[in-house]
Amino acid sequence: MRTTTILFDLDGTLLPMDQERFVKAYFGLLARKMAPFHYAPDRLLRVIMDGIGAMVQNDGAATNEEIFWHTFCAAFGEQAKADMPHFEAFYRNEFQQAKDACGYDPRAAQAIHAFRAKGFRTVLATNPLFPRVATHSRIRWAGLDKQDFELVTTYENSRFCKPNLRYYQEILDRLQLQPGECLMVGNDVDEDMIAGQLGMRVFLLTDCLINRHEQDISGYPQGSFDALTVYVQTLAAQK
Numbered sequence: 001m002r003t004t005t006i007l008f009d010l011d012g013t014l015l016p017m018d019q020e021r022f023v024k025a026y027f028g029l030l031a032r033k034m035a036p037f038h039y040a041p042d043r044l045l046r047v048i049m050d051g052i053g054a055m056v057q058n059d060g061a062a063t064n065e066e067i068f069w070h071t072f073c074a075a076f077g078e079q080a081k082a083d084m085p086h087f088e089a090f091y092r093n094e095f096q097q098a099k100d101a102c103g104y105d106p107r108a109a110q111a112i113h114a115f116r117a118k119g120f121r122t123v124l125a126t127n128p129l130f131p132r133v134a135t136h137s138r139i140r141w142a143g144l145d146k147q148d149f150e151l152v153t154t155y156e157n158s159r160f161c162k163p164n165l166r167y168y169q170e171i172l173d174r175l176q177l178q179p180g181e182c183l184m185v186g187n188d189v190d191e192d193m194i195a196g197q198l199g200m201r202v203f204l205l206t207d208c209l210i211n212r213h214e215q216d217i218s219g220y221p222q223g224s225f226d227a228l229t230v231y232v233q234t235l236a237a238q239k
Contacts, residue, residue: 001180003201003235006115007171008149009186010126010135012208014112015142016103019210025101033090037083039076047075052129056161064128064155091133099141105207107225109143114229116148118236124149125171125184127191128158151175162191168198183235185228189215201235203228 008014011022027048031041051068058067073080116122124146126135132154136146146152151174153167160167172179179199186192186202188210196202204222211217221231 001178002238003120003183004181005121005123005150005175005177005183006232007123007125007168007182007184007195007200008112009184009188009192009205010124010138010142012187012210013185013192013205014108014124014144015138016105016208017101018208022098022101026095026098029094029097030090033094034083034086037086043075047072050075055129055155056164058160058164060159060166062159064158064161065131068155088131088133091131091137095134096137099137102138102141104141104143105225106143109148111225111229111232112144112148115232118232120232120236121175122149123171123175124152125168125186126153127162128153128155128167129161130155132156162188163194165194165198168195168200172198183232189213189217193217193220203231 011017012019027045030048031044034044035041051071054067054071055064058064062070069081112122124135124139126138130138132152135152135154139146139148139152151171153171158167158170160170168184171177172182182195183201183203184192184195185205187205187208189204190210190212193202193204202220204217204220205224205228206222207224
């Protein structure tokens with residue numbers, strides 16, 4: 001089956017980053033933003049981590065956004081929903097400083113634009129743990145725009161998370177795609193390469209490689225953006 005669609009991870013793939021450094025910067029900014037609204041930093045971050053864990057375990061019964069806020073309000077009370085505008089303001093404003101914890105690789109945008117010019121459909125298959133406003137910001141940090149993608153997964157529009165295969169199946173169903181016509185590009189062996197189990201082609205971008213369990217990665221097509229471009233050219237030649 002010919003490849004028609006390329007799915008891209010964001011963090012560590014299109015947007016270079018040291019994940020630990022980024023998370024530290026992000027949580028630090030959020031804690032400072034919410035402290036005046038009576039959220040103790042340690043407890044706030046602990047509850048956010050609980051919310052992330054709940055989203056990762058989401059079985060599809062609700063959107064990730066609903067799962068997160070159910071967990072958050074279970075800890076802080078239903079009145080916490082009244083503070084949602086403060087969180088939204090954070091992502092529009094203070095969160096932008098977290099860009100300093102990320103890198104930039106112009107080849108990311110160049111690759112997306114080149115692949116689209118060749119007729120490939122493009123999807124931003126980033127783990128949908130963030131709200132739309134935060135995800136769109138990180139897309140811009142990578143030198144891209146949300147319009148560069150047919151679909152961008154966020155916590156508002158998703159009911160599963162990586163590495164759950166149902167996350168990828170949800171994308172396939174939404175765009176009426178078959179696994180065999182898709183290529184998943186990502187830097188995380190556990191979360192991105194698992195798409196191969198559905199029958200997708202996969203490419204492991206190694207610039208910011210995450211291989212938590214030291215798996216053997218020799219069987220994956222892999223390398224930098226230059227190697228990815230060559231690989232996609234071979235797929236285009238098969239069209």
